Amino acid sequence: MREYVVEMNHIVKSFGEVRAVKHGEFTLRKGEIHSLIGENGAGKSTMMKLLYGMYPIDSGEIIINGETMKKLEPKIAIEHGVGMVHQEFMLVNDLTVLENVILGFEPKKGLTIDFAKARQEVEHYIEQYNMDIQLDKKVSQISVGEAQRVEIIKTLMRGVEIIILDEPTAVLTPQETKKLFEILANLKAEGKSLVFISHKLNEVMEISDRISVMRQGEYMGTVDKDKTTPLDLTKRMIGREVFLNIDKTYSKVGQTILEVKDVWVPALKESSKIRGMSLHVNEGEIVGIAGIDGNGQSELIEAITGLRKVEKGSVILNGKDVTNLKPRKVREAGLAHIPEDRNKRGLNRTMSIENNLIAVEIDSGAYTKGVLMDIPAQDKYSEEMVKQFDIRPTDYKLPTSALSGGNAQKVVVAREVSMKKKLLIASQPTRGVDIGAIESIRNTLEVAKKDGAGVLLVSAELEEIISLSDRIIVIHEGKITGEMPASEANENNLGLLMMGGAVEEEKGGEAS
Template identity: 80%
Template sequence: MSEYVVEMRNIVKSFGEVHAVKDGQFNLIKGEIHSLIGENGAGKSTMMKMLYGMYPIDSGEIVVKGELMGKLDPKLAIHHGIGMVHQEFMLVSDLTVLENVILGFEPKKGFQIDFEKARKEIQHFIDQYNMEIQLDKKVSQISVGEAQRVEIIKTLMRGADIIILDEPTAVLTPQETRKLFEILNNLKKEQKSLVFISHKLNEVMEISDRISVMRQGFYMGSVSKEETSPLDLTKKMIGREVFLNIDKTYEKAGKRILDVQDVWVPSQKETSKIRGMSLHVNEGEIVGVAGIDGNGQSELIEAITGLRPVEKGHIFLDGKEITNLSPKKVRAVGLAHIPEDRNTRGLNRTMSIEENLVAVEVDKAPYSKGMVMNSPAMDKHAEEMVKLFDIRPTDYKLPTSSLSGGNAQKVVVAREVSMNKKLLVAAQPTRGVDIGAIESIQKTLEEAKKNGAGVLLVSTELEEITSLSDRIIVIHEGKITGELSAGEANENNLGLLMMGGSVEKKLEKEGEAHE
């Protein structure tokens, strides 16, 4: 009998003319954590969605616990002990945690749901794996880390002993990531088999037993953690070395370019309302805004860029008040904006790469004169941007919908940075992009700073915040909980502030402990 609980052999999968997986290979041993890594579009998530039955395979074989699978669907996958924790949680926010866990699999007592039996079964898993879950709270009231634990409990309640986790740490604080890793190691001790999909090589090296790499739909090999390094993995992923250590410049910042004064901004969510926030950005500096998703970052960005009304307070850009001006008028004062969601606010996916590259200033020279478009000027600009930002494919007449996530993001970054505005607001600029695109985008932000722009960087990636920022502001539930210089910041004190704590109080307690 095979030592593998999962074998995926010679897998091929296409979506129309897009060949997502050309030669997929993967196997999983009982009681191991096996990471699957690769660039955006490499095929890793597609491989695991085929294992979970979300996509049918075009050709190849999937063997689960020695049994060759025919047509797989999620119901059949669950029947064979396969569970998947998706990057976007599949929870109903208005239901309690307990109701979410049993949804669709409710134990019955006659014609009624047996909540007492369900509670006992769930509590067994909570105690066994030290999960820390509040069963009677609504999902809307719990943290992101706790919501993820709820998803894991859901898979266990359905009998899963093979668990796929897709980018599980993408929205977690360092403390929540450590808690997740404790749980994963406890699951491993109980002989659960785990697939860990991630972009974060330091986490992959920490949690994995084995690591498999995919590149452009092809399987590039598997190695044990002890046999490799982040540098070797990067070369396998993209075919070259990548340098994420930014050569940060520390020249004296110039005049104040953005001034946010005691601003109050509404939100549908209580935790993300902005309550009396003040901050500033100077020319030639990067100010990072750190926080757990949903704590007011989006509302702050939208208020500055004219996309959301300000209830109270004032916002000044280059000395001119821009409070509640339209996005077009705010841009005219000197703002460029890389939005957090490139698809809804950054791009028109039906338009060409070229059209998206000039979209913000298409009504200005040299791209137009009156009602007449200047096609040669647009072509020249597009050709320069595609080359400078390494946008692939290089045919700028193609629709933007044909691009991978990383290349689509490069189009947004190229357009916004090339305008040389006084303030660049960059919201989650590397979210969901691969390591090669991350390197390119981060260097671009540093270059904008060197050229004298003020940069407001909002990111949930703490490594990105600490490596790029000159100053770091931390927000929690719409308020600033602390401001640190780049030298003062580390994962511990940033994580504490992100959860609403105080660095000063922590230091006081440590001092008392030493006395």
């Protein structure tokens, strides 16, 4: 038997000016789980999309089961046994799960789809791989984890032997991740070969046989899981050591700076409506809000910051009732805000780094200078900020559109934190930024807290919530399902609360 079912040699791929893959190498053995890791933008998705035939390679070669592929497109890849589960699912919400699975299998001319037969086949896979899937539910009613399992079934039904999963755990709770890993182990036991893309080292260390690393479009080597360590992997990923686990300081908790009292907020999506939430944040503490995306965290923050109307209840900031005040007024009362969507609300992409650093009132969309400074003073200030917050490139006259995601986010963080407001709200502050920037942003939040600010942190990354927060509040479908000191939190108890809390039947005979 050949050693490899896939060989990708000397791969090069550019998109216009962007050299997404400068030098890619990848091999896959039959029946292994091979992880592909690297920072955001390292070229992982591109490498695997090339294997799946979504774009042609510029140069290099792709060999599948010994055959050098002259031409690749998804249809040809599938014929050669390669399937891919994408980061964004491609399911139709209004159709049932079964209809979605069948969709895409074009019935032969003159024939209609045999639903009974299709159901049988799908049920066979569900049983074989022990997947929890309800075939007759509408896709809009199933969880993200279930949707992902449906996507896996769809690839299996095409008869593939090689399955690529692009950051499958990014959207899952720890419990759903565990379920996924069981399925992957089953697939592996059946002899399927799997590519697992991730940037979470603990997951990679748990599931992989081999691990390949990419950095800035370059291949950084392949290692056996048993012969490597998370430290070795991070060094390969970013070229130096990083310390994401900040030393938490326990500063003196001061007065209550934010009080949210029985707040109700309307939203389009049912699960995002805020139904009576009460919470508070004190000076000198970081309060983390954990929850699966879309359970009301964005709506809550918009309601506090004046971007969304509060239907009932009140928001008290710094002793002042700011309920339904304009964003500018809320800021004046003592709010700094690192918004979830930095491009829409955090930055003006066409303005220079400097002007973004001094602009306030970003939330309202009106980019007015907060303080009228003379040019030399502005330059001096910008220079300091660029240095202090490690913004690269350091030329602050450049537009922020020239910055990578991580550096653009540093500009927002720098501006908001340096205002030294009493309340700092950070919504997904490290989403989509690279590890170096994550380290710097996390440290900045810790410093803001040490300086006495109350920090309200919303993050989809549980690891981030646990490592930064002093106190953690969990929300599910617009309600608080639990609250605990961070010292008592772990992925399990938070994960359960994120799913609503009351999952008695899953507790089984566990003693705790």
